[in-house]
Amino acid sequence: MSRLQILCGLAACSAVLVSGKADAQIHRHGHNDLVQHGNHLDVVHHNGRHFGNSNWNYVVPSYHGGHQHTGSFYVQGNVHYYTPTPIVRVSTAEYQSAQLPPVQVAQPIQLQFGGFARCEDLAGRLETEANRLCLDMFYNYQHNPGFQETYKEAYSLLESAKYVHAKQHQGDREAIRHHVTQMDGLLHHVQGELRQWSRHxxxxxxxxxxxxxxxxxxxxxxxxxxDVGIEPHGDDEPAPAPAFSEEQAPAPGGVINSPPPPGF
Known part of the structure; x- marks a missing residue:
């Protein structure tokens, strides 16, 4: 075998390894801790290792400031839990170096599939986070190719979150399931677009x-x-009103006219 053939073979192997590594980082973000974002890697922020327990995933911490959603959510061993214990982010490096035992929570309540026990709480949180995602896209990512289309898709997530939140008050569970199903598929499409973007x-x-x-x-x-009875692609008490009126993401093609509220 010639030297040229050997070098070509090594190059091909390297390309396969790099490609496989990239695929793992990009497509397994629900269980992996890294995703590709433009030309660099970002951590997956809902992984339990950022909250002191590496056995958790899909962690939803307590909200503070203007949006008081008490309690937290997490998945452990494919079981969904709500806990009144505030789960907060910890320093992963300090947590690992000290070899501390996993963080424990009080009174975890197992969610029942299709139980609608925390639908209003979760819909309220979803509306807040979807709005913040759209605002961030609007201010800092408009230069990316395909922005208008992706922003419209992200904004439709925000509108659906508002719709689900409203329908929960009306008890229209079929309408809620329909919209949540659509949101689940659309979010993963939007995430695929966002990973290629850079920030200005x-x-x-x-x-x-x-x-x-x-x-x-x-x-x-x-x-x-x-909670609404849909297999994820991964209290009936209303969430308290915010202490201030949070700025709303503009509709596609809209212009922001209001000044930023406190807390941003």
Whole structure:
């Protein structure tokens, strides 16, 4: 075998390895801790290792500030739980270096498939996070190819979240299931587009960028699917009203006329 043939063979093997690694990072983000975002990698923010328990996934922490959603959600061993215990982000490096035992929560309540026990709570959280995702896209990512189409899709997620939140008050469960099913498929399509984007920072919206926000939307939607009786593609008490009126993401083609509210 010639030297040229050997070099060509090594190059082909390297390409396969790199391709396989990239596929794992991009397509297994529900269970992997890294996803490709443009020319760099981002962490998957709903993984339990960021909250002190690596056995958890799809973690939805307690909300603070203007949006008080008490309690937290997580999945462990394919079982969905709600807990009144506030779950908060921890430093992964400090958690691992200290070799601390996994964080424990009090009174975890197992969600029943199709039980509609936390639908209103989850729909309220989903509406908040989808709005923040759209705002971040609007301010910091408009230069990316295909922005208008992807923004319209993301904005339709926001509108569907508002619709589901309203329908919960009316008790229209079939309409809720229909919209949640559509949202689940659309979100994963939007996430695929966002991973290729770069950021031109204009304004910070809440915490992190679009990868962190889309991870938050994904985690909430994962629990909402289960709660309304839909296999995820992964209290009847209303969520308290925010302390201030959060800026709403503009409709596609819209113009922002209001100044940023406190807290952003």
């Amino acid at each position: 920072h204009v304004r910070q919206v809440a915490v992190g960028g679009i990868i962190e926000k889309s991870s938050a939307v994904e985690a909430i939607l994962h629990h909402l699917c289960y």
